[in-house]
Amino acid sequence: MSGKLVVRMAELEIEPSMLExxxxxxxxxxxxSVAREEGVLSLNAVCLKDNPSSIRILEVYANREAYEAHLKTPHFLKYKNETSGMVTSLTLIDVDPIMMRGKS
Incomplete structure (x- = not known):
């Protein structure tokens, strides 16, 4: 895939009673997403140690087209629909990677 990477940080607050x-x-x-979508390069989710209801997701897509396609997939739409009442706050932040490396 060609094009500039799309990297986003999602900051979410989840209703504590619905966290699990x-x-x-x-x-x-x-x-x-990672298994079925070639353009989804990585999705990494963590929670704040002292506040497990505060979730952060680092999203890396091959390009803008891959990101836009991801938003239309059945598995993403299911996630959005089924979690809509659980998410009390969502902030999406576009970021520029400085250095990203990992081991399999």
Whole structure:
């Protein structure tokens, strides 16, 4: 795939009473996206140690087209629909990578 990487940081606040259900749906969505979408290069989710309801997701897409395609997939739409009442706050931040490396 060609084009400039799209890298985003998502900052989410989850209703604490729904956290386990949210996490289950998030894991399902991340696994499906990485497995089925060539343009989804990585999705990494973490929570703040002192506040597990504060979730951060680093999203890396091959290009803008891959990102736009991701938003239309059945697994992403399922995640968005089923978690809509669980997410109390969502901030999407476009970021520029400085250095990103990982091991399999």
């Amino acid at each position: 259900s949210y996490r289950t749906l998030l894991v399902e969505e991340i696994e499906a």
